[in-house]
Amino acid sequence: MRILVCIKQVPDTAAIRIDPESHTLIRQGVPSIVNPFDMAALGMALQLRDGAGGEVAVLCMGPQQAEQALRTCLAYGADEAWLACDNAFAGSDTLATGYILAAAVREIERRSGVPFDLILCGRMSIDGDTGQVGPQLAERLGMVSLTNVTETEVAGGAMRALRMTDEGFARVLAPLPALLCVANLPGKTTPPSLPARLKAEKAELGILAFADLALERERVGLAGSPTHVLRTTIPTFHKKGIVINGDDPVEAVTGLIGFMKDKAKQ
């Protein structure tokens, strides 16, 4: 079975701080990680491979530094890694990203001579939060897409999956090839061994530039992006209510109870 996992290198949002004056994110000095949902997707792919046999490839669109994210995936057990990297891709929104990734998938399949049976993506990236790239990619590749998948198994050339829905969970059966957007976050993960890490550091990555892919220039990068991020801010919430100050906790709680009782009467 040939499986592809699409990953993204994202800032570690746990380390991001807010500028107290502008309420925007301070990204400088924030380390980068593999998007956690994509790591969960990789974990799922590796389990499927180990159960059914095959290979797992990982694909990332990003700047040169995203190589490290791919090497991390190799260290965790992926068999091959590809980086779609070109200045022309900078500024791509989800539409342009899906377009580029689809071309990259087709090129990888052409080079290997084997199509992918299954593509896994994380549910969304923790920086963009759109969740759009996976379904867009499936649409461009003509694949069935299943979102919010928490469990999956391959049986007889088809995919059984458990999906989270607004009403609960749904078990679905889908033909292969299929694209799954994995809703899980990585749980307990055994870190890669040192030999695996060292091997991943030396592994050769497949690099796909603009010239390697069948792309139209006006459909990538800023030019190919109908949406632009103007500003990222932290929402301010305005709460109505009262603030009870005081050093005496008994007095403060008495006041609070009185306030709540009054509110209940209204």
Next chain:
Amino acid sequence: MLIEGRYDRFLGDESRIAGHAREIFFPATAEEAADMMRTMYAEWCPYTIQGAHTGISAAAVPSGGNVLNTERFAAIGPVEDGPAGKVLRAACGARLQDITQAAGAAGLCFRPNPTEETATIGGMFSCRAAGPNAFTYGDAPGSVQGIRLLLPDGTMWELERGQYIFDNTGCSLPGGGRFGLPMLEASAFRYGFSPCAGMDLIDLFAGSEGMLGLAAELTLILHPRPPHQWATVFFFKNTDDAMRFAQDALSGGWAETLRAAGCALTALEYLDSATLACIADFQPGNTALRELPDIPCAGGGAVLVELEGDDTGPMEDILMAALESFDARGGQEADTWAAMGEPEISRFRQLRHAAPEAINTLVDQNRLAEPSLHKLSVDVQLPQGQFAPMVAYCHAAFAKAGIPGAAFGHAASGRLHANLLPATKDGLNAAHRLLDALVQKSLSLGGGFTHENGVGKARRELLLRHAPREQLEAMRQVKHFFDPKGLLNPENML
């Protein structure tokens, strides 16, 4: 404000020793702190200066009088140019995690890395906090360029490193005064605040546990963040293999090789099997460890190796050497965990930091049945080549005494934390005697005791029994000079 109920948590720290005090004050500026100190000193009121209560030696636990807590005095200034690079000025109550973030936003780092990131910089200065990378980068005070010092009577001094240096007869002081004291001969270990010729005046106050004054604001030296940081945990089947591996690292010159290549060995940490077992018990309830798999209770414990640098080539070579040493000790590939980059390595640092936390949790559990129990540990510092013999001695001593114990520490710099975990009152008494034996063993190996966690009240008796008499006398003279009324942080050290 009176300490009654609401501020009870300020009467203790991680030592689990409870103190007592009447009032507590929370200055937010150096001027406020000076004012409070001046008033209490004039009124002959003893007071204890506190940071974040993360210390384990009860230095911040009050023994009567009042408390001056610095948690609201936590401003961090911008990164600026200093005499030898970038610096930032932080108030004593600023926490290490916030300083790390502020430096990180400028692409810089504050080198000293004690694993307790909620510790205040003032507390770190006061107990000479060090951490895993002290072997390469020194302790916290070593990265302090200058301090705004408040003396017990509220007098304010500005001290810059290199400005006031002890000679054979003492040291000139700001304002034209002089502190005269015949200097002791150089000693392998300097305990507390005994001065020596060549020492900077700033370093007299470093490690003084608030007994001489308050380092209210500190100018911290920053360094560029290294682009590459790698770490590996090696799990061993027996202690001898772990110790030989650590010795291979030192005798094989890993640190020197890396330094020559512009890289650094920033940690060579040892956690014995008992420590791993404590962490394994602690893990289910600890969110910081939730991403790690179940901690293997390796019979020989674990060794954590951290490297950093600009060039991964030399780092790879050292890790290959590490693998060879590990293989030679019967290690298997699956018994290694490797991380690259800050976010991944932070998980291993959480593992390392879990050692004291897990042990403290076990102490708390034991206290439920026997409230007289408290944290009981000693920090020994060994010369090169004596770390393994001390570990072996600890394990044998724990077993012979029938007292559960756990040992972990910094193999590269020979600093070991030996923890005793009695569960009964009789066990506690026996454990106190065993602590003495551990100190004597360290001394017999040419080592010392007390480092990085300070003396405080918890280790005061050990200091008084085992430190060189002349150093204790020198400390008393220093204390009397700066705090003639004896009101600051009473019952610490002396």
